[in-house]
Amino acid sequence: MTDVIGKTISEIKQLISSKQISAREVATLHIEHAKRNDKETNAFICLTEELALKQADAVDKNFASGGELPALGGVPICLKDNICVPDYPTTCGSKILENFKPPYQATSANRLFEAGAVCIGKGNLDEFAMGSSNENSAFSITRNPWNLKKVPGGSSGGPAVAVASGYSSIGFGSDTGGSIRLPASFCGIVGMKPTYGLVSRFGLVAYASSLDQIGPFGNSVEDCALALAVIVGKDPKDSTSIDDPFGKFNTKKYPALDMNFAKSLTGHDGSLKGIKIGVLNDLLGEGLESEVRAATENGIKVFKELGAEVDEVKVDHLDIALPVYYIIATAEASANLSRYDGVRYGARDKDSQDLMSMYMSTRSAGFGAEVKRRIMLGTYALSTGYYDAYYKKAQQVRRLIKEAFDKAFEKYDVLISPTSPTVAFGLGEKTDDPLTMYLSDIATIPINLAGLPGISVPCGFGREGLPIGMQLVGPQLSDARLLTVAHAFEKSVGFASKRSPLATVAR
């Protein structure tokens, strides 16, 4: 049997187009691999086998009749279970939506399916994307394929683990404060959060609407570029999606993130001459594990060898980004999650005798502790008498953070930092201490607040052989240039072909 597990997009497409294997066989092999091994990793909330085979057959049929293999033709993907696909539950990792099947499809899923992607399953996540370890799922705890005693990072832990374990070639998560980049870093793969507004949020169940953004996971920067090129672009169903992102709003004339760009990435010579890189020194301080520091320093060396100018840079207010995030994100979440009231869909406490008790018992039973904590935080921050001190102040600081990044980008093309101060930590290690848990996202959160594109690329391995990620950040809409820099870095730093034991065992 042809080896298809742990392959990149172009490898899989090459195998299919050279007729060494069919899309159906690719799908079946991935599903079998997942069925055999995901009992341990819990990357999936559900497998979408029927859908996968239907999609794979369509790709095969079209290819057999002389069609060209589309951008993601036959490529197995995993979608985080907060991205709506009809006929299957979209649970958001929550009991309150356990049996909820949306009658509509997310725009990003539409675009992926039209590009020939084959959906293997819906990925596990922290409930409503709230968490950094994937331990907040109501259904099962996702485990890291590099070490099953470790967390995979959250909240898009499921799709990250699916890719890192070889259940799917690429994956899609949502990133509100680091939910793609952190698990990418913990799982030794590439994960990118695009510029806010580049990918439609229609059909993505909202956590914090002004921060949420869908993005890809892949075994390489190139895969992320190819995957992203399929889903970017204005969606009339999402008012916050940017119209003509690389046209009229692209005043800085960044290259367009489209299929031509994504395909051209392989041919890039790898030189970073003329690129100015700023190291975010605020994120190199307290709490940084020594292996992470060492890998980061090695990464800096690599950038220099590639010809980039590297400097340390201070971006103001990064030290208060975390509290700002926990006010804005929770405030938005408190409203976004109000619709789960047991009235129209989802779980309902049927024994309640009156409206108020129905609301209370439905929501008490339906939501987990972290979700409740954040709803309460957000409700508090918006309350009369506290609004000015919390929500309004946080919005003001958010603007200052944006401006501080703008200032830094006057001088630098790309800013870098460790994606997380630590490698993947042990299961249960931080569940009793939310504040420590929140610190995992200290480097990723400011990027969401400023709406910037950020990508995590593997840059080394730490204790117990756990992966370490480097975060690269660019100005708004510089996503393509950021990918070019990340690609050059990936090629030189040399971890792109490393696969987790689970993805390797399957070979």
Place this chain on the structure above:
Amino acid sequence: MKYETVIGLEVHAQLKTKTKIFCRCPTEFGAAPNDQVCQICLGMPGVLPVLNKKAVEHAIKAGLALNCEISETTKFDRKNYFYPDLPKGYQISQYDAPVCMSGHLMIDGKKIRIHRAHLEEDAGKLVHAGAAGLHGSDYSLVDFNRSGVPLLEIVSEPDITSPEEAKNYLTELRNILRYIDVCDGNLEEGSFRCDANVSLRPVGQKELGTKAEIKNVNSFRAVQKAIQSEIERQSKILDDGGRVVQESRLWNEADGKTHSMRSKEEAHDYRYFPDPDLVPLSIESAWIAEIRATLPELPEEKRQRYVNSHGLSLDDAAVLAESKDLADFFDETLKLGANAKLAANLLIGPTTAYTNDNKIEFTETKLTAKNLADLIAAIDSGKLGSTNAKKLLLDLLATEGDVNKVIEEKGLAQLSNEDELRKMVEDVLAKSQAQVEQYRSGKTKIRQFFFGEVMKISKGKANPEVTNKILDELLPQPEST
């Protein structure tokens, strides 16, 4: 003590759009429950609102007609509260940057200021089984057809001082919204709803008293009655040395009283914040100008013109201007050269009586401006007498026809030929010697008899003026008594 009444009105006007404000569901009234819903107006997970441009256009148009300033940038906010008819657990509304600010209306020569007008989405509708409200019902059902229907909430300043004035303000406001065709103003279908804030203060006091908000008033008459009843309730409390409680009160048509709605739901903290799903909206001045150019002549301008340029009484002008259809028809008739006063009289008198009797709208009659103008011309020229004119008008309201042809066919033309009339009068007098004698002897009241006889012979066509003139000539001089 003598109190002064202070009233502020909040009107929710449903904007006349084909689709809802944030989705593409139709807004038509009367569909089967939950027939006009989609994932967006049902608040399903992961869906997003997209603003209906027409709703904004209507809001701007209303703002302009109400003399408001239109905001250069406006935004939408979430108003958070739980209720089963509110699918998202928040209503998308406008908090601190409404689309329209600081307008006014002229009511009987007095300026009533408008504080603001903002866009928002309507909620669904609950239907309870076994009780009038949610409390105590066996079960409740919810119909989301109305969920997401665009509303313009128009908030007046507390400039209104009597129930009568409140009614007049509402009448004029509804009339204007109908004139500019942004709201059908149908109270029964809930497309024009009103809450009234009422407070009292001792005459001369500047500071406002504590207000009560009266809800559930479904007709203009009810508004007047509810406010009156609330004034009486509050003055009694104040006279007895008590204090008015700030609260919402429900008007009950049956017992003619307002009742406290005091409940837990009252203690709302709506936790408004900008809706991150909708981007702030900049309204360009060119767009405002474009909309302004579509504004028709408004009721107040029409009334002024009718009084000043056409010599109508203020009352007649007001009746005509109250209906845009009637006023437009009147204007069209004038353009055809008709006498304004006659046109007004015919439209206000027999025409309105006809539509009322038949319970139809004016637009449902067959009358055309050309016909009315021809009719008036026939009256003016003496061709048609007033009795037959009225008859003919009723015909023209009911069936199409050409005025002059109908006059011809039905022989309605007035008889003004002096020779013919003289002969008729002579005949009547000759046949009525006894009555002529009575007249001569001083019983001049009997003159009406001769007039009536002439009318009878002429089948009502005799020109009254000419007939009277001839009677004057031919009747003997009465003896003075």
